[in-house]
Amino acid sequence: MTDLAELLQAADRIVAFTGAGISTESGIPDFRSPGGVWTRYDPREFTFDRYVESADVRRKSWAMREELFAHRPAPNAAHRALARLEEAGRLSAVVTQNIDGLHQDAGSRTVIEIHGTMREVECIGLRPAYGTPDGCGFRQGTEWVFARLAAGEDDPRCPECGGIIKSATISFGQMMPAQAMDDAVQQAQDADLLLTIGSSLQVYPAADIPLIAKDAGARLAIVNREPTPLDGFADVVVHGSAGEILGAAVVS
Ligand SMILES: [Zn+2]
Incomplete structure (x- = not known):
């Protein structure tokens, strides 16, 4: 050989x-290993459709991102x-x-x-369907969301069109x-x-x-x-x- x-x-x-x-x-721990993110957050909750439907899922998602960003490898x-x-x-x-x-x-x-990047977030539109983002093109560093959360918002929206903001990663159920x-x-x-x-x-x-x-x-x-x-x-x-x-x- x-x-x-x-x-x-x-x-x-x-x-x-x-x-x-x-x-x-x-x-960076494997998310599924003991102590990994997915042992504390249920991955079935983080599908693209659930994210679009539920402000609660979006809040949990941002809490998870803040946790992931806390130790910068x-x-x-x-x-x-x-x-x-x-x-x-x-x-x-x-x-x-x-x-x-x-x-x-x-x-x-x-x-x-x-599979995209966790370093950025993007607008996915008001009601994206079929696992396909349908945003206006607004895109920022993920710190933009953290700043909005720190300012008291719990479900930051796109400043251009009011659409849903999501990490620029490919979620379960997303094209x-x-x-x-x-x-x-x-x-x-x-x-x-x-x-x-x-x-x-x-x-x-x-x-x-x-x-x-x-x-x-x-x-x-x-x-x-x-x-x-x-x-x-x-x-x-x-x-x-x-x-x-x-x-x-x-x-x-
Ligand atoms: Zn937008």
């Missing part, structure tokens, strides 16, 4: 595909290794399932966030953003190495991205703590710490 460092050396159009596992090493060695590869002109894009913004903090510039998925597929088709890091590769359609790259002729490398359903398709599989593995394999 080829070594990960060798594959990285031989590639010059690397596309990284990252999931929760790359951020756990920055101290820093990017780790794996995030930094990807930023270095892009800086060296050998990585075209990071496609991420994460909403934490840590790739940008590490210096990555081309980041495709297929995937077509543009981000199109961009991710395009990057995967153009890659010569698809490097997945910290993704269980079980959430579709996102988990199709590595196979799209493989079908288009790219090599596939998988770095994850646990085995994934795609391990058998990969040219290299490394099980372990993303920070240690990437830190050692990316020396440039």
